[in-house]
Amino acid sequence: MGISHKNKRPHFQKIQREIETRIPNKKAAQLAAAKVEQEISNSTFIPNNSATFKQVFDNWWASHSKTLKPSTQYSLESKFNKHILPRFAHLKIQDISKEYCQKMIDEIAEQIDSVNDVKIQANQVFKYAVRMDYIAKNPMEHVIIPKNEADFLVEEPKRNFWTKQEIKNFFNLARITLDHQDYVMFHLLIYTGMRKGELLSLEWEDIDFDECTIFISKTLFFKDGKEIIQKVKTYQARTIHIDTKTIQILKKWRIQQRETTPEGKRYPSIKNVLTREDKRPLRLAYPNDKFDSFIKTHNLHPITIHGLRHTHASILFEAGATVKEVQARLGHRDIKTTMDIYTHVTRTVKERTADLFHSYIDLS
Known part of the structure; x- marks a missing residue:
């Protein structure tokens, strides 16, 4: 005030x-x-000794939000509105103690798994408060993230990718059960390793049919029911080469896409590769919904849409691609992300490694 x-x-x-x-x-x-x-x-x-957490948050957000992409802004606002502001907004920031912060983090940890991210975001506001002299010390700094019972159990990680044979089985079923656009959608996810948002924002002008390449420079994000196209991060922008089979599938789909719709409308110039009936981009949840339903209907090994990126990577490794090549194709920021996938590659790769040793050292 x-x-x-x-x-x-x-x-x-x-x-x-x-x-x-x-x-x-x-x-x-x-x-x-x-x-x-x-x-x-x-x-x-606002006198520093009377400022509430919400007032400090508003000052911090006014500048910090300008450094974020719309999708990140939306995600963080949701996190603050759901978990942080209801517990801290009304309190004078200088009255918030370490004990209170620990109690709140313990409470949030019982509700969600991503409590550490909540702590990180709340901590940014307190760090800002210290810099601006609202408080002398950050009460969130030494708060401990509690562990639940599952954290102490050693479990075999679930396999979030398909083997070569499982991919073949999927396509055999997809050819006869999916409509053409859905088939194209899953083909591109598996054959390019694109992120879902990258694929849904893909435009025909991003595809060079002569050079057999796709240029990835943007991603799709939905806010309040409205699609927003935004640039990908610098390290994610890339040109990937695609095979001639994929080129032929895309050419066929481009012709079919422009045919007369059930409403009798014609769209001689369609911007996006994948669209709704009104030619707007597909909604962001559509690939997930379609994929989950397909897996359940045909009793396939369950993986996520993101698991198709892992599938693409594992097949590349199996075919002999290097870690650096896979990193560049998938648009990973650092090689550690690619290596994490590499450690979970298919059993075929592991068995082949054993066979190589056996073939080389065979003394019989």
Whole structure:
């Protein structure tokens, strides 16, 4: 809450004396005091000792949000509104203790698995509060993330990719049960390793049919029911080569896509490779829904849509591609991400390694 006009001058004089006490350099103190006086004049000044977490959050978010992509903004706002602000917003930031922070994190941990990310985001606000002199110490800094019973159990990680044979089985079923666009969608996910958002934002102009390449530079994000196309991160932008079979599938689909719709409309120039009936991009959840339903109907080994990226990578490794080649094709920021996939490659690769040793050393 701002300072009333009637009380501005006496209040400012008090604040000025406090600033001069804290900042011995006269010129720096005068500049700081002038800034506070301007804020008081604009009724935007919040005394540090009375600021609530929500007021500090608003100040931090005003600048921090400008550094984020729309999709990241949306995700973080949701996280704060759901888990952090309901527990902290009303409290004076200087009254929030370490004990309270630990209690809140323990409470959130009972509700969600991603509690560590909640702590990271809340911690950013407290760190900002320290930098801006709202508080002297960060009460969230040394909060411990509790572990649940499952964290202590050693389990074989679930296989989130398909083997070569499982891919063949999928396509045998897909050819006779899926409509053409859905078949094209899954073919591209498996044969290119693209992320779902990258595929749904893919435009025909991104495909070079002569050079057999696809240029990936954007991704699709939905907010409030509206599709938003945004640039991918710099390290994710890439050109990938595709095989002639995929080129032929895409050519056939482009012709079919432009045919007359059931409503009798014609679309001579369609922007996106995959579209709804009104030629808008597919909704973001569509590939997941279609894939999950297909797997359940045909009793296939369960994997996620993201698991198709892992499938693409594992087949590349099986075919002899290097880690660096796979990293570039998938658009991974660092090689560790690619190596994490490599450690879970198909049994075929592991068995082939054993066969290589046996063939080389065979003394019989």
